[in-house]
Amino acid sequence: MIKKKTKLTILRTFTDFIAKFIHKFDKKNLKVSKSSIFNFILISSISSVFLYLIYLSIPSFYKNDLHIKLVEDLQNSFNQDLSIPKNIKYSIIPKPHFIYSDVKFLDKDETKISNFAEIKKLKIFISQKNLFNKQKIKPKYIMIEEGNFYFNKKNLKKLNFVFESKINSDILIKKSNLFYKNADKELVTLLSSKDIKFEFDKKNQRNLITLIGKIFNTSIKIQSDIDYISKKNNTNIFFKDLKLKIKNESTYTKEYSSNNQIKSFRTNLNSNLKIDKNKLYIKSIESSFQLIPLNYTIDIDLDPFSFNSKIHLDKININKLGSPIIIEDLIKNFILENEVINGSIILKIDEIKNNKLIDDLYMLLNLNFGKISFEKTKFKVKKIGNLSIISNSFQLDDDRLTFTGNFNLDVKNEKDFYKKFMIPKKNRFPIKNVGIISMYSFATNKFYIDKIIFNKDKNNIIDLQYEEINNWAKFKKLIQSSTVFYSG
Secondary structure (H helix, E strand, O other), X not given: OHHHHHHHHHHHHHHHHHHXXXXXXXXOOOOOOHHHHHHHHHHHHHHHHHHHHHHHOHHHHHHHHHHHHHHHHHHHHHOOOEEOOOOOEEEOOOOOEEEEEEEEEEEEOOOOEEEEEEEEEEEEEEOOOXXXXXXXXXXXXXXXXXXXXXXXXXXXXXHXXXXXXXXXXXXXXXXXXXXXXXXXXXXXXXXXXXXXXXXXXXXXXXXXXXXXXXXOOEEEEEEEEEEOOOOEEEEEEEEOOOXXXXXXXXXXXXXXXXXXXXXXXXXXXXXXXXEEOOEEEEEEOOEEEOOEEEEEEEEEEEOOEEEEEEEEEEEEEHHHOOOHHXXXXXXXXXXXXXXXXXXXXXXXXXXXXXXXXXXXXXXXXXXXXXXXXXXXXXXXXXXXXXXXXXXXXXXXXOOEEEEEEEEEEEEOOHHHHHHHOOOOHHHOXXXXXXXXXXXXXXXXXXXXXXXXXXXXXXXXXEEEEEEEEOOXXXXXXXXXXXXXXXXX
């Protein structure tokens, strides 16, 4: 205490000295000249800067006394228990702020205490008003650098402070990661952030959230406007790589409900979302895909995460499905090897336009923690029979995606099969099914046929060694030559 009083006495003595020195340059005490004016301005400027720097340094004299108060302010800002070392530092560059290292946010339950967040560096920037009074020093905004946040079903409620009351201090989170701990206590990376900003809009009395980062290796930007009084939230999400925009308007009183809009190319998905206990229900409202009416329902279990979806389209133009590169990015970054996603999608399309072979589609897509299966998927082949996927796999080679599928064509109408592929009578034989092992490259947008097997006759496999198929005429010619070889 004596040491602190000594420092303040020295400070006051110095300021008195500067004041007396400046008084010497009063008009009554000296003759005015250009050089004296310049010297006066120079000395005054230097003195002012020096005094300003000394003023900014005042909190360093009682930084340790501020520790308890700062911790309380932080806990109020985050609505969170903290574990903060007492090795507090103070800096005036670029703005006055206190620095803590190795800060931990605590996650308490009845049995144990674990870490909700681990932060390498936490900075508390303060207002420059009245630094002489330590009781009035409060956080202006808080910066978190290189933090790891660990979420699970229970502690997601820690984010409620953003939705229930105004943000006490602006918060900036830089170069941090958000993880989710599933029911098996396995960590899954949800988000790698460049910047996450929480701030309070005084004019409109709203909380604002801005997030820039990557989710599942895909660039994402989120902007959220939260009216904590009326319990309404407007959120815009933009996936740069996918050219995908999501707009969400929600209310979160006793139950959560929202209207959601997703736009990408000529696709417009409008949905109503409701949360009931541990389930999320999504239902389409006047949605469209490539300007074609679209209906869907999605039921999601939140813990453990899984979903079931049913999608129905009257028709689709196969030539307008979108770029294979975009589909490749979606599979690579969101689905493939993603340990979070677990669920199934049933897709039914009544009519497939601009396709010489396929009439309609019933697709069963199973997503099992990063594994993708199309088993039990069926295509109705025009007047011939049904084409089903027996097995499939996805491979990444030099970051390019390929699909390998084992298809089986169940021939119901032998006559129409030979007519469709223009097989001469001399090369015809009783045919019940055709097995096709093929590969599709997203990079080249081309199919390649590896093997053809007629009537499950494994002793007479036509080995084509991934012959390229780029149009209907070539595929038809390939079937013709294969029947010649088999009929032999």
